[in-house]
Amino acid sequence: MSGFTVWLTGLPSAGKTTVGDLVAAALANRGLLVERLDGDIVREHLSAGLGFSREDRDMNVIRIGWVASRLTRAGAAVVVSVIAPYAETRRTVRLLVEEQGPFVEVHVHASIEACRRRDVKGLYRRASLGEIGHLTGVSDPYENPEAPDVRLETESEEPRESAERVLGRLDERGIVRR
């Protein structure tokens, strides 16, 4: 069976990790070999030393894309949760992965106000105190995906519902049967 990559992109605290974990668990339950590439873990293993300038963010995202493409080639179900704020870089990553298998872009959307309220990692708070710069959605841009495969609305959907929508899309595209 051929591998594929599901890429969850969105603002900090939009719900990328929560939904990604649920999708990964559901795929593993179906017996797929799942590889989870989550932003923080990946920064530790692949991109220690990179910062948050546009250049460094792009390098981080493309590096993850390269690893996702290798794992897709090897037949894994790869679930990536990374902000990936720039549309052009997401396109680059899509092309890299599509050389090996399907690429499913998921926009995990919540308003900046909702993300700021959740503030899972305290990043918005730290940015408001001036402790960190380059926070996506605050001092750094996030370019909304124009035509994602799925657009999740995590303010109005439960995480389980969002995950179901991603799985539904994988079914529609013929990648994983329900």
Place this chain on the structure above:
Amino acid sequence: MSGFTVWLTGLPSAGKTTVGDLVAAALANRGLLVERLDGDIVREHLSAGLGFSREDRDMNVIRIGWVASRLTRAGAAVVVSVIAPYAETRRTVRLLVEEQGPFVEVHVHASIEACRRRDVKGLYRRASLGEIGHLTGVSDPYENPEAPDVRLETESEEPRESAERVLGRLDERGIVRR
């Protein structure tokens, strides 16, 4: 079928890429999904920006080891050609990979004089002209593996013979049947 990693370590121009390519081709011929992680390519995709200090070399090697472990988990036959000069770092990488599948360390050995004569990439020449520092075997250490799975002698063996010995070892260890 479970994945595994063959790691070819040795001095620059010892023959790591040549033998690795032959091993990779032979494994692909047997229908295995092969992933080739060769030093220069990997530096481009995973470690752009890292230099050749001990710290940067270690980070490069461990990063490759992490990717090799993910690909081993996904079932790939991973063939790595990287100098990996430090014994402790090679041990770290072995442990990382062995969480997922077999790790086969191959010491690709040739005398420093032979490597200097071959000088495939002109590195020894550039080092002798003072154009580059940190060249393994010249101005940087290479710690010989004490107990590699295979030790190739590329001064007295033909590349094909060396590759056969690696394949023979994979057979002996029950990883890939001849």
